[in-house]
Amino acid sequence: MVDNFAARKVIFDAASKLDNVDVFTGGNDDAYFGSVYHYQRRNGQDVTDHPVTMHPEYENPPDRNPGELSCQERAKIEGGTQILATNMAVASFLLARVQKTIVNEEKPTEGEIYFDLGVGKAESYDRSASRVEVNA
Amino acid sequence: MQNIENQNQEQGGVANLRYGPYSQASSIVGKTVKEVREQFAGKWGIPTDATAYRGKDKMDENYVIQANDNLEFHRRAGEKG
Numbered sequence: 001m002v003d004n005f006a007a008r009k010v011i012f013d014a015a016s017k018l019d020n021v022d023v024f025t026g027g028n029d030d031a032y033f034g035s036v037y038h039y040q041r042r043n044g045q046d047v048t049d050h051p052v053t054m055h056p057e058y059e060n061p062p063d064r065n066p067g068e069l070s071c072q073e074r075a076k077i078e079g080g081t082q083i084l085a086t087n088m089a090v091a092s093f094l095l096a097r098v099q100k101t102i103v104n105e106e107k108p109t110e111g112e113i114y115f116d117l118g119v120g121k122a123e124s125y126d127r128s129a130s131r132v133e134v135n136a
Numbered sequence: 137m138q139n140i141e142n143q144n145q146e147q148g149g150v151a152n153l154r155y156g157p158y159s160q161a162s163s164i165v166g167k168t169v170k171e172v173r174e175q176f177a178g179k180w181g182i183p184t185d186a187t188a189y190r191g192k193d194k195m196d197e198n199y200v201i202q203a204n205d206n207l208e209f210h211r212r213a214g215e216k217g
Binding site: 004005025026027028029030033034035037049051053054055056057058082087090114115116119121122123125131 | 154156157158159210211212213215216
């Protein structure tokens with residue numbers, strides 16, 4: 001389990017070198033917002049996009065991998081707070097993605113999902129690598 | 137601004153706009169990316185530097201929205217695990 005962009009990018013980059021892999025990642029802010037992402041590769045091809053395609057925060061992480069920090073630097077990191085309901089919602093979305101795409105072997109057409117418990121909204125996005133934007 | 141509104145009415149189309157958990161078919165045809173961001177900044181909390189995408193393509197600030205465009209403003213992913 002990792003909780004920063006820099007560390008997640010290491011995992012995504014490593015996964016991008018594997019032929020068959022599923023990486024489920026989720027996170028939330030300190031209020032009601034959260035999101036999940038499913039990066040999938042099959043037979044050496046991306047089924048869904050590497051998250052960096054739509055998320056520059058992975059390309060240029062605003063944070064650093066904790067493993068690269070000194071002990072003094074780590075001690076200065078604030079633990080921060082988060083709302084249990086939001087954290088649990090992230091976990092529920094992730095588990096549902098595993099159920100649908102791994103257990104039931106359905107296509108990961110909802111590669112990314114954003115939600116905001118404060119306003120009671122959730123929206124899924126197709127992150128398929130082969131998707132074609134049609135303006136019609 | 138009046139000219140843009142008239143242009144929207146003449147074109148009569150809508151485009152799909154999304155940001156994080158928000159999604160809406162809107163009468164934004166004829167407006168630029170910058171204008172749309174400013175219009176929805178208060179309602180949806182879109183940051184002033186949020187990049188706009190149409191599909192996987194990053195759109196220029198001055199791109200004029202076309203009917204049936206699917207425009208998505210980048211929403212930073214949740215970070216805390």
